[in-house]
Amino acid sequence: MTRVIAGRYELERLLGRGGMGEVWAARDGVMERGVAVKLLQAHLGTAEGEELFFREARTAGALSHPGIVTVHDLGRDGDGTLYLVMENVPGRNLGVVLKDGPAPVADALAWTAQAADALHAAHTARILHRDLKPANLMLTPAGNMKILDFGIARYVSTLTTASRVVGTIAYMPPERLLGKVGDARGDLYALGCVLYELLTGRTPFGDCPAPALMYAHVHTPPAPPSSHRPGLPPHLDALLAELLAKEPGDRPASAADVRDRLSRPAASPPPPPPALRAEPSRQLADSAAVTGGLRPPPARPAMATSSHQPWTYTTGGWVSSAPAVVDGTVYISSDDRKVHALDAATGNPRWAFGTSGIWTLISSTASSSSPAVVDGTVYVGSSGRKVYALDAATGNPRWAHTTGGETGSSPAVVDGTVYIGSLDEKVYALDAATGTLRWAYTTGHMVSSSPTVVDGTLYIGSHDRKVYALDAATGQADDS
Template sequence: MAVRVLGGRYELVAFIGRGGMGEVWEGHDRVIKRRVAVKLLPHNRRDTSGAELFFREARTAGSLSHAGVVTIFDLGQDPDDGTLYLVMEYLTGRDLDTVLREDGVPEVSTAVDWVAQTAEALQAAHTAGVVHRDLKPANLMLTLDGRVKVLDFGIARYIASTHKSSKVIGTLAYMPPERFGDLPADARSDLYSLGCVLHELLTGSAPFRATDPVALMAAHLNTVPEPPGRVRAGVPAALDDLVMALLAKNPDDRPATAVEVQRRLRERPATAPAPGTAPHLPDSAADPEPGTAALTTATATAPGPDAVPTPKPEPGPGPATGTPARTRALSRRTALRLGIGAAAGAGIAAAFTLFDQNAPDRKTPDHKSSDNASLLRWRYTTGDAVTSSATVAGGVVYVGSDDKNVYALDAATGKKKWAYTTGRKVEAAPTVAGGVVYAGSLDNSVYALDAATGKRKWAYATGGVVTSSPTVAAGVVYVGSDDKNVYALSTTIKNSRT
């Protein structure tokens, strides 16, 4: 039964979701007898200029004809209440934000394939003069046959132009720094957002994880992000370089076009260095000969059960990640030099065959096996490796992560209740006592957090990193530190040092 009929033609059958760009419904086209998706957009009926802008932007986006862009069938304004709506093809699948939350980070080659498809769609849009302005995983739909479709072209500009209370419309975690200066977005702004998406697909988190909006804006403007290869083993050096080029603060230092991004993602490396290495060219390196690779891709062999991980080499001179950027931005010449030789049309399988250099006699569990599927109850993906043991109390799992957070997760569903960010990694298991979570961090501090809300009660600074789990007894917290001391702290400490 239809909830509502728009324009006497489109039945709204079932509510799908709501976001900053409006509501999305499953619909039915009475005329053509087909299933459609209908997006309802916020609008003041008296604002005729806003309606005109909507129709202009929607028509421009609707003129795009590309397999990677969702097809717009119709647009209109309901005569009953003035609601603006877009009628689009109905897609069966999940957006990449949902995929990350439900499945965790994909294989490197899969992430590259998805982003390469997105870059191809962006190139088609940019050639037509259309900039997305709000590219993020939630606007990338993965269909059941593995295709990526870009959603909401042209809508961000309409929202930005009709919401006078804010000059910046979009999603902060993926927004290019030039947008915070109220500068117009262009194709290179979409490429910055694409770099944020690629970083998240490779590591599980966007480049900057600040929860405060002001801090997040400052990070986009001033902080050099951490290359994905430092967070996840097996990321090729060339891919690290591409991510860092896409995330350059100055638009002139990013790849010039989406087609260049797609080429660098699709091409096959000429050679590979010895396993465990990830070479980066210094700025002083000579330009490569035409047709040769400027960077080679590191191989990743499947580790055996007793294998010791080979540490990645430290990068050469340059700005440290996670710190304010130096005044010299990555030049475009350097960004181009960091690319590798062209191999037009090379597929993803060819580009990443080096990752399949497995020893045939190594028997490792298949994460896609039916046994694994029956064992797994839920999985929650943090922003980095989890080396802390988990503590369970009152139906809640408390665990630390190398992404600097202490997490509280529902033990039955894995749904996040809260996360508290410390200054560095949390490697030891948290301790729960009397409704308080006690956790040590490598930022030299011990934290007392409310178990229900995650709100900090106090923090005590020791003289060294805290890698041990606190123990609580008779109103006292006992904990050791790398400064060779054992501390006894009152659970109700008032004069804390932070």
């Protein structure tokens, strides 16, 4: 018997199956059109995960770009199955395409440029993909590229509280593997891994066990793609070296920058200045003296001059917290009991949220709580004994959790958990989506230092002159 989802989507044939569920070609009986229906098993997740799934899917559904698959509908069927209805895109995903070997260079660049353009549209809307890989890039018969599954990776992170690394390791940026907060440049790293594979037929670090692969992402520079495919132009080696940089700050500034560099031919090197042209032998001699006879590497282009004009913005109280600058917005807390969001280019206020307490204490027992901005949410603590999660675009509160004391430290947000210290001598771990308490650990004195989470361990200092290393998932410590 044919299954019908939500009374209107008649499943016709199975397109694929994975750990999350199934994708079916279906017929929308109301709109009378073909669609693709992704079924996600509700029993794999949690109530918080389901709420996050709906929020992420709605956000992704608001994206309108020819390179991003359109989301038509979402919901929960009568048996509890979560479903997502999308346009049914004909063609093959790049995982299938790569089974035929490396792509022609022109095709690889064109496909990646299209994907970068779509990523730029998503990043501009403050939406990250988090699991970009060949299987999520669909190539249509007309040669157009479409990105699948925006928002799904964040839902997967809620499937188990023990999950620290969500995504496909072969394409995962180092900062995610280290438990650090990622941003749009993590998607650029994954895009670089895809381009590397399209050009060479292999991922940057080849086929090896997961632990070795994770180590390579964090510590080992990849070989230039031209070492696997001789004849590739040097500018592609240079671009991939930037995309696959270990530090996010060393990667291209935006997906638009990647798109533009892939879409235009490599620029010819500029002619030397007249003084150098007049004395070529002297120039070569000086180079040899410095490099021991080896030709010096080409100079890096000068950093572009900032287009932002200096500005000053006056708040209603002392400002002693560190600002967070994300997607063109400066977020900062002040003694006027507010969190301020300012346009990074002009200083114009975007919003201000009033809290229940002042942000910094005159006494030396506490430090100010600086905002942390992750996945479109601002997390910050207050001396009003609350931790807040605010919508980064509007300042509207998503939740507030009351602690037993003033939260004097800045929060750390890692893999769906907010960690923060408090003057009630405790460290708190809260669910980032809902603010629900996961655990609290009692130290020997007030906690005003900010936590750091690396490889599943939370490190934090206390006024009892101790540094604690706690299990980030459980809050347990070896007190022997």
